[in-house]
Each structure stands twice: as C-alpha cells, then as structure tokens.
Amino acid sequence: MTRRISILGATGSIGSSTLDLIERNPDRFEVAAVTANSNVDELAAIARRTGATLAVIADETKYSALKEAVAGTRCAVAAGENALIEAAQAEAELVIAAIVGCAGLRPTMAAIEAGRTVGLANKEALVTAGSLMTETARRKSVDLLPVDSEHNAIFQCLAGESTDQIERMILTASGGPFRTWTAERIDAATPDQAVAHPNWSMGAKISVDSATLMNKGLELIEAHHLFGVSADRLDVVVHPQSAIHSLVEFVDGSMLAQIGPPDMRVPIAYVLGWPERIATPVPRVRLADLGRMDFEEPDLQRFPALRIAREALAAGGAAAVVLNAANEVAVELFLANRIKFNDIPAIVEQALNRHSGPSPASIEDVMEIDRGSRADARLVAGSFCR
Ligand SMILES: NC(=O)c1ccc[n+]([C@@H]2O[C@H](COP(=O)([O-])OP(=O)(O)OC[C@H]3O[C@@H](n4cnc5c(N)ncnc54)[C@H](OP(=O)(O)O)[C@@H]3O)[C@@H](O)[C@H]2O)c1
Incomplete structure (x- = not known):
C-alpha cells in the first residue's frame, strides 16, 4: 500500500526535502495535494513530476498561469485561501504542514479537523493556536x-517512555551565524549574513529567527504545547555542532539524546515512515570526525529574543500570538533592509508591551489578534525604519 501525502508549502525548503524523500520511495508514497503561495512555475513542475492530483496557489491572480502550466495532466487546480483548506482536507494519509508563518494556521487546522495525520513543520501555527490545536x-x-x-528528536527519545517520568526537555540551539559576534557587530548584520546559517539550509524567515534565537523561543512554546510540559521544565542549550538535536532528562537522572546529521530529511523521514523508519541518503555523522561536542548557555544579552519569547510563554493569554505576529512583521522589515538586526527583538518587545488579552477562544480570535498585532507592530516599527 502506498501512503498518500499532501504537502502544504511544497515549494519551500521543507517541501523540497519532503518531495526528495517521496520521489526516492515511489513504492511507498504518492503525492496528493501540493500548495504554494505564488511560485507557479515550481508548483506546476512539482505537480507534473509527481502526478499530484490537486495543486493550489494561494495568490488568486496566479490561477490562470497555474492552470495553463499543468494543462494535459490529471491535476486539478484551485487558488485562494479557501482552496488551501481544500488541499489540506484532500484525501491523504498524511499532511505535511510546511507553510511559513501564521498563514499556515487555517490550513493546518483544517487538516486536523478532517482527521488527517499531520507532520507539523509550521511552528508558527502551533505557537499561535496552542491548546486550540492540540485539543482539536x-x-x-x-x-x-x-x-x-x-x-522530532524529543519525540524519538520519548518512544516507549512514560511522560510522567520526564524531568526536563532540553532543546539544542546551534547559536546561529552570530553566536561569536559582538553586540555592535550583530547590530550591523545584513540580511545576507543573517540567512547564511552555519549548519542548516532553510527558508529566509526561519534563518533570521535562528540568528536572533527567536526560533528557539518559538520552539520552547511549540514544545510546551506539543508535549504538555511546563515552561520551567524546558531548557535551551547552545550546541554549535548541531549533532545532538535535543535531549530528554528522566527522573532517574538518565538523559536520552538524538544524534543525526543537520539535514531536515532525517526528521522528515521519521514522520513520513512513522511508526517505521525509512532509509535516507544523507551523509552520516562520523563521531571521530566530529571529534567533540560543545555546549554553552545562550547569551540573553546579545540575543534577547529568547528571553522575550520565554516571557510571552509565561504571560500566557494572547502573548504568543502577539509575539509571533510582531516577529513576522519585524523579520519582513529586516529582510527588506528597512530596520537593523537588533530592532527585531526591540519591536517585538514593544509590541508585546502594547497588547495584553485573554487566550484566544477560537481560530477566528487568533486571526483577529494576529491582524491587530501586525498593525501594532508596524506602528511600533515606524520609529525604527530607515
Ligand atoms: N527549513 C527548515 O529547515 C525548517 C526546519 C524546521 C521548521 N521549519 C518550519 O517549516 C515552515 C516552512 O519553512 P521553510 O523554511 O520551508 O519556508 P520557505 O522555504 O520559505 O517555504 C515556505 C512555503 O510556504 C509557502 N507560503 C509562504 N507564504 C504563504 C502564504 N501566505 N500562503 C500560503 N503559502 C505560503 C511558500 O510558497 P512560495 O514558494 O510560493 O512562496 C513555500 O511553499 C516554517 O514554519 C519553519 O519555521 C523549517
């Protein structure tokens, strides 16, 4: 039996890695729906190559171009936000949620509502919807x-373990491209320098998040919801070699770690094959070549985003939605060269100070708070823009 997989965000970094594994295993997997935001050429090429049955482009102005580009295939075509929901709910055993940002929230929730198993890459969806998503x-x-x-590393470490015997979860962070830079040098960092991650090849937004350490903050919130662990039992350690991808410490003092190459095809393969493992073509970790593994505390002075995210997690209510929205706005401005690198956490913190409110009670609430927080963050950013 082949497993039918839909990929939301098929043209992105996670989408491409997922497709690479699927196409290497044609006997095990087939492609159902694929989506993109505006990259028609790549989406059409994917649909043609994989025999996908539905291709959806979020940007409605690109509908005709997509229809033309897949003409002659059995692939149906649709466009717009509602069509993303249709793609998320298309007949499939597994939906890989790999849209970047809060834009992925509605489609990811739609996949869950339809009862599809979800491979969750789109961390912003879980950060913003939190318990609404896990409860659904x-x-x-x-x-x-x-x-x-x-x-994924923690999920692997937890296999066969009972959750009441967990003492701590420790997320590893590479430290990003500016780990050894002075605060002054970091302040002058350019978008090109920020997206040049030392270990991982990723999309632009998550690369900037890795450089500010906001990514680790979002991941703390993600871990809290995913594994039901309180904030005081979630730690972060900087591990520049990115060999250990995270650890779990148990009540007896034992720690389990997952080690693997810094290639997203490893965790994606675990999800695609789950509960079995599938082979990947990635170069193996040679421990003797690695030689050593280093660990250090994150520097919250030079990288305040991690502290700010922790505070948002502790504050609860709507804070995680505001944090995420303000961060998305600030990262976009930084990538457009409108603000400096250190303005990103400053804008997020100011946006958080302007907004407090109860936890969203529905996805509509989340989207409403997201919209308001973006507007707030743009206002705040006005005084930083050059
Ligand atoms: N990359 C990694 O190694 C990695 C690791 C862990 C977690 N993640 C998470 O996985 C998610 C995807 O990351 P990525 O690095 O793959 O991002 P990416 O390379 O920027 O790709 C994003 C994908 O989402 C689509 N998209 C963007 N905006 C959209 C919108 N408004 N509506 C619908 N689709 C939209 C893009 O379509 P177009 O191509 O048409 O723009 C593209 O297919 C993020 O949440 C990230 O945090 C990524």
Whole structure:
C-alpha cells in the first residue's frame, strides 16, 4: 500500500526535502495535494513530476498561469485561501504542514479537523493556536508528528517512555551565524549574513529567527504545547555542532539524546515512515570526525529574543500570538533592509508591551489578534525604519 501525502508549502525548503524523500520511495508514497503561495512555475513542475492530483496557489491572480502550466495532466487546480483548506482536507494519509508563518494556521487546522495525520513543520501555527490545536487533535484522534528537528528528536527519545517520568526537555540551539559576534557587530548584520546559517539550509524567515534565537523561543512554546510540559521544565542549550538535536532528562537522572546529521530529511523521514523508519541518503555523522561536542548557555544579552519569547510563554493569554505576529512583521522589515538586526527583538518587545488579552477562544480570535498585532507592530516599527 502506498501512503498518500499532501504537502502544504511544497515549494519551500521543507517541501523540497519532503518531495526528495517521496520521489526516492515511489513504492511507498504518492503525492496528493501540493500548495504554494505564488511560485507557479515550481508548483506546476512539482505537480507534473509527481502526478499530484490537486495543486493550489494561494495568490488568486496566479490561477490562470497555474492552470495553463499543468494543462494535459490529471491535476486539478484551485487558488485562494479557501482552496488551501481544500488541499489540506484532500484525501491523504498524511499532511505535511510546511507553510511559513501564521498563514499556515487555517490550513493546518483544517487538516486536523478532517482527521488527517499531520507532520507539523509550521511552528508558527502551533505557537499561535496552542491548546486550540492540540485539543482539536485530541478530539479528532489525530497524531501531530513533529517535523521540527528538536521536537522530532524529543519525540524519538520519548518512544516507549512514560511522560510522567520526564524531568526536563532540553532543546539544542546551534547559536546561529552570530553566536561569536559582538553586540555592535550583530547590530550591523545584513540580511545576507543573517540567512547564511552555519549548519542548516532553510527558508529566509526561519534563518533570521535562528540568528536572533527567536526560533528557539518559538520552539520552547511549540514544545510546551506539543508535549504538555511546563515552561520551567524546558531548557535551551547552545550546541554549535548541531549533532545532538535535543535531549530528554528522566527522573532517574538518565538523559536520552538524538544524534543525526543537520539535514531536515532525517526528521522528515521519521514522520513520513512513522511508526517505521525509512532509509535516507544523507551523509552520516562520523563521531571521530566530529571529534567533540560543545555546549554553552545562550547569551540573553546579545540575543534577547529568547528571553522575550520565554516571557510571552509565561504571560500566557494572547502573548504568543502577539509575539509571533510582531516577529513576522519585524523579520519582513529586516529582510527588506528597512530596520537593523537588533530592532527585531526591540519591536517585538514593544509590541508585546502594547497588547495584553485573554487566550484566544477560537481560530477566528487568533486571526483577529494576529491582524491587530501586525498593525501594532508596524506602528511600533515606524520609529525604527530607515
Ligand atoms: N527549513 C527548515 O529547515 C525548517 C526546519 C524546521 C521548521 N521549519 C518550519 O517549516 C515552515 C516552512 O519553512 P521553510 O523554511 O520551508 O519556508 P520557505 O522555504 O520559505 O517555504 C515556505 C512555503 O510556504 C509557502 N507560503 C509562504 N507564504 C504563504 C502564504 N501566505 N500562503 C500560503 N503559502 C505560503 C511558500 O510558497 P512560495 O514558494 O510560493 O512562496 C513555500 O511553499 C516554517 O514554519 C519553519 O519555521 C523549517
């Protein structure tokens, strides 16, 4: 039996790695729906190559171009936000949620509502919807399988373990491209320098998040919801070699770690094959070549985003939605060269100070708070823009 997989965000970094594994295993997997935001050429090429049955482009102005580009295939075509929902709910055994940002929230929730197993890369969806998402997954008996390498590592470490015997979860962080830079040098960092991650090849937004360490903050919130662990039992350690992808410490003092190459195809393969493992073509970790593994505390002075995210997690209510929205706005401005690198956490912190409110009670609430927080963050950013 082949397993039918839909990929939301098929043209991105996670989408490409997923497709690479699927196409290497044609006897095990076939492609159902694929989506993109605006990259018609790549989406059409994927649909043609894989025999996908539905291709959806979020940007409605690109509908005709997509239709033309897949003409002559059996692939149906649709466009717009509602069509993303249709793609998320298309007949499939597994949906890889790999849209970047809060834009992925509605489609990811739609996949869960439809009872599809979800491979979750789109961390912003879980950060913003939190317990709304995990409760829906529980109600629908849906497995949320973590694609994010840290959470996937923890998921692997937890296999066969009982959750009441966990003492701590420790997320590893590479430290990003500016780990050894002075605060002054970091302040002058350019977008090109920020996206040049030392160990991982990823999309632009998550690369900037890795450089500020906001990515680790979002991951703390993600881990809290995914594994039901309180904030005081979630730690971060900087591990520049990115060989250990995270650890679990148990009540007896034992620690389990997952080690693997810094290639997203490893965690994605675990999700695609789960509960079995499938082979990957990635170069193996040679421990003797690695030689040593280093660990250090994160520097919250030079990288305040991690502290700010922790505070948002502790504050609860709507804070995680505000944090995420303000960060998305600030990262976009930084990538457009409108603000400096250190303005990103400053804008997020100021946006958080302007907004407090109860936890969203529905996805509509989340989207409403997201919209308001973006507007707030743009206002705040005005005084930073050049
Ligand atoms: N890359 C990694 O190694 C990695 C690791 C762990 C977790 N993640 C998480 O996985 C998610 C995807 O990351 P990525 O690095 O793969 O991002 P990416 O390379 O930027 O790809 C993003 C994908 O989402 C689509 N998209 C963007 N905006 C959209 C919108 N408004 N509506 C619908 N689709 C939209 C893009 O389509 P177009 O191509 O048309 O723009 C593309 O297919 C993020 O949440 C990230 O945090 C990534």
